[in-house]
Amino acid sequence: MSEKQVTAAVLVIGDEILSGRTRDTNSGHIAHYLAQIGLETREIRVVPDVEEEIVAAVNALRSRYDYVFTTGGIGPTHDDITADGVAKAFGVGISEDPRALALLLERIAPQDLNEARRRMARIPDGAELVANPISRAPGFWIGNVIVMAGVPAIMQAMLEDVAPKLARGVKILSETLDAHGLPEGAYADALSALAKALPDVSIGSYPQLSDGRFKNQIVLRAKDARALAAAVAKTLEMLAEISARHSL
Amino acid sequence: MSEKQVTAAVLVIGDEILSGRTRDTNSGHIAHYLAQIGLETREIRVVPDVEEEIVAAVNALRSRYDYVFTTGGIGPTHDDITADGVAKAFGVGISEDPRALALLLERIAPQDLNEARRRMARIPDGAELVANPISRAPGFWIGNVIVMAGVPAIMQAMLEDVAPKLARGVKILSETLDAHGLPEGAYADALSALAKALPDVSIGSYPQLSDGRFKNQIVLRAKDARALAAAVAKTLEMLAEISARHSL
Structure with a gap:
């Protein structure tokens, strides 16, 4: 099992x-899809349809992460400028691609193939x-930059096309524990001590408000299944102890 | 009416x-809330619970935009490190604030006020x-950085607290037109010409897939109501013309 992390950003x-x-x-x-196949999303950015913003973001992200996944801006209208921005970021030319043109002609009659x-x-x-099984374009x-459509169904299909070709890291395993209705403040000190004692496990606490009451969850994440299992046991023990004291 | 734009980023x-x-x-x-009150969101970033990432993002964004709104990481657990990150970004100290402590004691009994x-x-x-009417903290x-909770209901209440104190720019007006079922490629050239002829109006085309068919919308945005009305009229005229040709 590889210990390598493979990182990604979404633009x-x-x-x-x-x-x-x-x-x-x-x-x-x-982010959810990549986590399932062992890639770790480290950053998400949203930028406007402005070429210099796209260029700056693509270059900032592609130099920091193993992969960058972009969505949006590859349609036929004047505000679709992602391809130009990415070409500029890489300092390469951009021109009509015969393979892409052939794909468009699978769906568009030759007489309807206008400039746009x-x-x-x-x-x-x-x-x-990257294949688009839905509308061809x-x-x-x-x-390391993968450019996809903004329409969710098309983007998802493109991600499926790309996934088998991605380098993969070790998948991060996770377990989500219910905090037994305890408020975060009741277990935060103990959880912090656990987090320090278990450096191979990443521990987070996520408050959720439901009908005006906190319904918190603790999420444990680790590469190693045994380390995760041990951390889950220790966390549940800690929660049981605090629950018992709370109900005294 | 001020012509000033007031810009924002979300972290x-x-x-x-x-x-x-x-x-x-x-x-x-x-983003939606700010647009309603005349602030323009120019960038959104998501970063992990890692101090140097928070510091870098806060500093990158606060130097570029009029306001930065952060969400998340201000609870009691060890992974809540936003306040420390923001203090470090500004190069100021951080310590227990008597006003904040008093607010906590409105909800937490003194004997339950543990370290966390x-x-x-x-x-x-x-x-x-910034007031939190829901859980006090x-x-x-x-x-120019406003630090809010991650729990949506609390964040929304905090935004309401902050809103009256924000500088406001001129509100951007917008109209959304239905593209009459036309495919983007049928009107993209004409729309591009319109966008060039109307520099005071920002025009976008947004494809949507519904039951496997595109159902597109054209969004026009402008500061001036009359400029917007004129652009809407011209766009509808253009769509009518193309629809007529399409059904020939």
Whole structure:
């Protein structure tokens, strides 16, 4: 079993997210999907449809993480400028890609292939295509950057296409424990001591408000199943002890 | 009417978002709320519970935007390190704040005020408190950075507390038009020409997939109501023309 961590960042591109018009569900989907296959998402950013912002974010993220997954901005309209931004970030040219054009022609009649639709065949030099089984217009993969559509169903299909080709780290295992209705403040000191004593396990406490009452969960994450099991046992023991004292 | 833009960034702090365990709804809520009161969200970032990541993101964002709104990491557990990160970003000290302590004691009996709970009263030097009407433990405001809880109901209440004190820019007006079932590629060239001819109006096209068919919307945004009305009229005229040709 490899001990290597494979890291990722998600870059969401689109004014509609920043204006609050559209709620971004893509970044959450990607982070969850990647965690399942052993990649660790370390950062998410949302930037507007502004070329220099896209260029700066792509370059900041691709130099720090093993993979960058972008969503949005690869359609046929004037505000779809992701491909140009990514080409600029890599300092490569961009032009109509015959493979991408052939894919578009699977769905679009030749007489309907206007200038706007041809934009969707513009791919940075040296990029590989990412399949779009839903509406054909492909995403692409250049260096460690994977460029996907913003429409959730299409993005999800593209992620499926890409997944088998990704390097994978060791999958992080996790268990979620119910905090028995205890308030965080009742177990935080003990949990902190546990976290210090168990450096191979990452321990988080997540308060949730339900009908005005806290319903907290403790999440334990580790690479090693035995270390995780031992930490779960210790945490449950700690919670039982504090519950007993609380009900005295 | 002021022409000034007031810009904002949202910084979400929490491993649980990056692991895909919890879906972030806070950033979308904040972006939408700010847009309603005339602030323009220009960037959203999600970073893990790692001090140097928090410090770097706070400093990157506070130097670029008028306001930074953070969520998450101000509870009593060991993974709640936002206050320390923000103090470090500003290069100021952090200590137990008597005002914050008094608020905690409104809800917590003195004998239950353990070390972990006291952590929630640690506030960077020079910060103002942000009220938490739900569970008392306050957020805070230092420089142009507003630090709020991660629990959505509490974050939303904190945002309400802060809103009246924010500088406001001119509110951006917007209209959403239905693209009459036309595919993006059919109107993208015409829309691009419109966008170029109307520099005071920001025009976006948003594809949506519903039952396997695209159901697109065109969103027009402008500061001036008359400019917006004129752009809406021109866009509808353009759509009508293309629809007529499409049904020939």
